[in-house]
Amino acid sequence: MTGSTALRARGLTKRYGSHNTLVRAVDEVDLDVPAGQTLAIMGPSGCGKSTLLHLVGGLQRPTGGQVWLAERRIDTMSERALARLRRDDVGFVFQSFHLMDELTAVENVELAALLAGRSPGRARKRALYLLDRVGLADRAAHLPSALSGGQRQRVAIARALSNEPLVVLADEPTGNLDSAATVEVLRLFEELHAAGQTLVVVTHDARIAAVADRVISMRDGAFADDNRFASTTTGTVYGGWR
């Protein structure tokens, strides 16, 4: 996958309303995310970062511009093809986890694979493998209500990985987590990054920068700044109070 582009957008635009009430949630954005990159998109609420994530993940249609996911143009796809693409090629992680309360951790994780037509045996095997990977092998039979916030988010990340997505898109994944649980999720993202997973995280939490190769600051629907970090090796730690 190295060298290829996982996500590409050109002139991507989403407008709401008309005339006097026109809001440019996303305004002519160009974006290239190379495969294997961990990209964080930051900005104040209302800057358009969640809308951008929905557009590149095929959850919303743009009002202008083009989007490609691994060389496949998605903004012109049929609703049906788009649904299949979201299921098979995109892993979503949300702030409020979106787990099914009446299903156990392993059932939540395997659901996506079952919907994609995998055999129950294979789906279960993969789900158990993923739960082990996120450090929750011993919680497989627990209901979400018996898990902590950090554990629930890790189950949600395992679920996002179930169909080996081309890209994982996360919307405020640490928004509902305390400090210790945030660290758990950051470590997991770091591992996914090391394993070559392409990851786009939209967040208000600057701690995500610790595991990102690149941080884009967004305001008024456009990119205001694009920070690329040379490598993810530990640099100099800021010493002293300031």
Add this chain to the structure above:
Amino acid sequence: MQDVVLAMLAKEPAHGYELRGRMRDALGPLGEAMNAGQIYVALARLGRTGLVTSERADGLPDRPDRRVYALTPAGQQRVAGWLAEVSWPKPDLTEFHLKLVAAAAGRLADPVALVDAQRREVLRRLRDTQRAALDRSVDPVVGVLLEGVVLRLRADLEWLEVCERMWTERDRTGRKAEV
């Protein structure tokens, strides 16, 4: 620095290098920037004011790091006073605030661009500190310090967001007024 050195000696007398080691352990990656010379300067001053005594250790060369330092009763009193004192480092935001005001007033630079540059720098520091905190080998006590630094830097980023909103708005209304 003098109060810290004094308090670190309160448990028991120690060699200069031991004292340095204790401080390094407590600071983790933040201690790498610490200058060993500062400790010996502090110890020398504390010696002159009668708060510590030191003696040459048997069989070791007579160098500041090899001497054994101990608190005097006056030193112990000072430590007790320091522990009871309520002081807190003040983050100084006025300089950056005035930089933005001056830049805008004299049209020297775009305040929003200055905010962007500052944000990049704070983000880089936050990233490095959070990376150090994610390291599984980090001592939990050191982790508490790293988390404190991260929390402060996050507050700085939030404040920069407030600055950005303000100066973006000013820029818009200013241009309108000119038309």
